[in-house]
Amino acid sequence: MVKAIVVYESKYGNTKLVAETIVEGMNQVPGTKAMLVELNDADLNKMGDFDAILVGSPNHMGRATRSIAKFIDRLGKLNLEKKRGAVFDTYLGGDFEKAAKKMEKQLREKAPGLTLVVPGLSIRVGGMKGPVADGELPKCKEFGVKIATLMKEKEA
Numbered sequence: 368m369v370k371a372i373v374v375y376e377s378k379y380g381n382t383k384l385v386a387e388t389i390v391e392g393m394n395q396v397p398g399t400k401a402m403l404v405e406l407n408d409a410d411l412n413k414m415g416d417f418d419a420i421l422v423g424s425p426n427h428m429g430r431a432t433r434s435i436a437k438f439i440d441r442l443g444k445l446n447l448e449k450k451r452g453a454v455f456d457t458y459l460g461g462d463f464e465k466a467a468k469k470m471e472k473q474l475r476e477k478a479p480g481l482t483l484v485v486p487g488l489s490i491r492v493g494g495m496k497g498p499v500a501d502g503e504l505p506k507c508k509e510f511g512v513k514i515a516t517l518m519k520e521k522e523a
């Protein structure tokens with residue numbers, strides 16, 4: 368059984384919906400157990416129990432929220448050898464850099480043991496408070512299915 372945890376922060380609920388949909392996709396793949404946890408409820412000491420750790424954040428000024436950035440720093444203090452990871456963000460648009468890119472860079476620097484299995488996913492929202500833009504949610508489910516499938520292949 369591949370165990371995964373999706374940790375997210377969400378001010379208005381859009382990143383939460385994205386995270387839920389990713390978990391749904393992952394759990395569609397037999398032999399995968401993915402769970403969802405809001406950042407405030409995430410227990411750092413339990414992260415070692417999971418084969419994959421996914422981290423999601425809304426884009427705030429071209430980067431992840433401060434709390435998510437802190438969480439990634441803390442992940443770096445754990446032994447995450449052989450673990451898999453992926454990141455995702457929600458964004459409004461414009462010329463800002465995608466938060467997912469910065470999160471990936473930070474993870475590579477701080478937690479090199481965690482291998483990023485797929486490129487980060489950036490999901491567009493229609494306004495500051497949402498909703499998630501048309502056609503974006505299916506990408507979240509596909510992202511979840513893809514990660515879980517890759518994890519199963521590695522396990523076999």
Ligand SMILES: Cc1cc2nc3c(=O)[nH]c(=O)nc-3n(C[C@H](O)[C@H](O)[C@H](O)COP(=O)(O)O)c2cc1C
Nearest residue numbers: 377378379380381382425428429457458459460495
């Ligand atoms: C303080 C703040 C800064 C933001 N900065 C950006 C930004 O730089 N680029 C962008 O595309 N969206 C930006 N947004 C829009 C957020 O990406 C959007 O509110 C978020 O995706 C909604 O997700 P949530 O419902 O999970 O909070 C910003 C939102 C807030 C509240």
